[in-house]
Amino acid sequence: MLMKLRSLSILRFSAEAGKSGPKLCFDKFWAFMLQVASVQLFTATILLLSYSARLIIPDMNPEKHKITSNLMQGEFEMSMMGELSFFLVHQIKQRKDEIFINQAKYIKEKLKKFGLENVKPQATPMSSSIKLDKDAEGKCVDSKLYRSMIGSLLYLTASRPDIMFSVCLCTRFQANPKESHLKAVKRIFRYLQDTPSLGLWYPRDYTIDLHAYSDADYGGCKIDRKSTYSTCQFLGNMLIYWFSKKQNSVALSTTEAEYISASSCCAQGLWMKQQLLDYEIDVGTIPIKCDNTSATCFTNNLIQHSRTKHIEIIHHFIRDHVSKNDIVLEYVDTLHQLADIITKPLDKERLWKLRRDLGLMDLS
Template structure:
């Protein structure tokens, strides 16, 4: 490959490098999709989705243009590579791409309104930060209104640097919050194990990584000597 100087743009990501920090965002792409879908001048909102209000099938509501809905979802999915703050909301709306209704389109529009007010957010990587691998695991028990499945959520940090995050619906219906939290913990552990192996190639040993879980029963199961993970230490945060 030919040298093109300091990296400033890569696969849609804008990279700003300074002596003490690296900042990655997609504010130009945000401006493009806001203009494309005519949201550049709308009223903004402080959150990407309404709290404590799950999306449902809403079969009695009017249908909306499927192509428009899928186009908006596709644009937002590409943006989640640098915007973990909208990942959960986008994934929730993406589940209704087959027969979207007016309520679903309203939820997608709320994400765009949020982006209009928070277009310049991104990933902040300070130089002066501890270089310890930590992970956080959580689950939204039975949060999917269509099939009552839970949603696995997790993120991994190197010090104060967010390097990986997940938001995915679990494959089976869990019978309890404990079970859903344990599945989320296992998923998080798998991601941590992958990061550990990757970092070994660079000479960094993170074989004693903390995973923070907010469910005491799940922590007890993880610490069971018959089920425990040998390279993980678990902390409780309520």
């Protein structure tokens, strides 16, 4: 099944429409779409994003676009701002067959703010051999500056999954940052200096095929030996969701770490599947690709083995959904594990390959 994304337009509601508060204004708009325009407009709106008093909707054909404008202008006081090109520091380039999103302008502003616009570029955001710890004997640095830099980088992860792991690792030391931590943060900015225009590429034609990658770095944290787990999810060949997080408990085996990661990925995948069902799109069974054979086999083994009782029961719900055919865990070799890029630091060759596979490109 192929779908074609239309050009994006942005509507700006007037202060009069939102004087009772953004939430009440949005509730009023939501009720209007459901009651008045649900069949004709709402189901045709595949992408809907609201922020305060601003709304992004897909452009339709001229006839439907006119109907949309007349219906909404009769209910709300608003202005049409034309084709979307900039939204919340995200630059959006729309071409005939693709949409490209990046934060190049924001990156340049932050490099200038922190006096790093002339630093020597780096090919990777973090050395593949680095192991950050509390560095108890290291020299303390300005915590306010460190947190400001971290905050700027966290906002960039909305379009740059390639820096997700490095940024999340550095956030763990905000309470008492040392010189080694600040050096790691500056290394990320030096990488951004080398790739300011890198962003996410979305083709207008794609298949409705929801699939995910799940990975874990067993005992990767040098401080408490907790594992870092990550997932990235695709709709067709388009990256639509990613995260990286340290697990809450210490895993006693690689299988446990990978199994917990797959369980978290399963929960997010089921949520995404339900969202698509609201638009009458059934994606069927969701394949989750994992590079651990034991974890993959574990989901299909309904017998509780004595060696696996230490794994938290809350993570076993993935078995239920495997038996219901909602998801299926598939083995993928480590070389093709795309979630590696948000699980651990990588060397240049591997990082650049995974960037391309995720759909990160530099149109310049």
